[in-house]
Amino acid sequence: MDPLNLSQILPPTPVSSPAQAGAGGVTGGAQGDVGFGDLLKQALQEVNQAQTQADGEARNLMTGESADMHTAMLAVQKADLSFQMMMAVRSKLIDAYREVMRMQM
16 A cells, blocks of 8 residues: 555656747747746636635624634635745745846846
């Protein structure tokens, strides 16, 4: 028995080089490729959606429309965790940008 369940880990997919990506820039030329900016927008939308859901669950709990505190607490914790993750990614992106700007040409 595999306690870590390593059989479900997928093998890494090959990354194409910029020359293979063509003139499409970051997004590449193949259908289904998603650009970095699009990924960031999608992540921000998911964080916003989690926050909106948490606000709705908390409001329903406070107004008495819902008596399920468990669901409300899970929604609030999920929103908090996703916001913390977004802030960590933002900090890493800013650090990377500053490092690139410090490079001498």
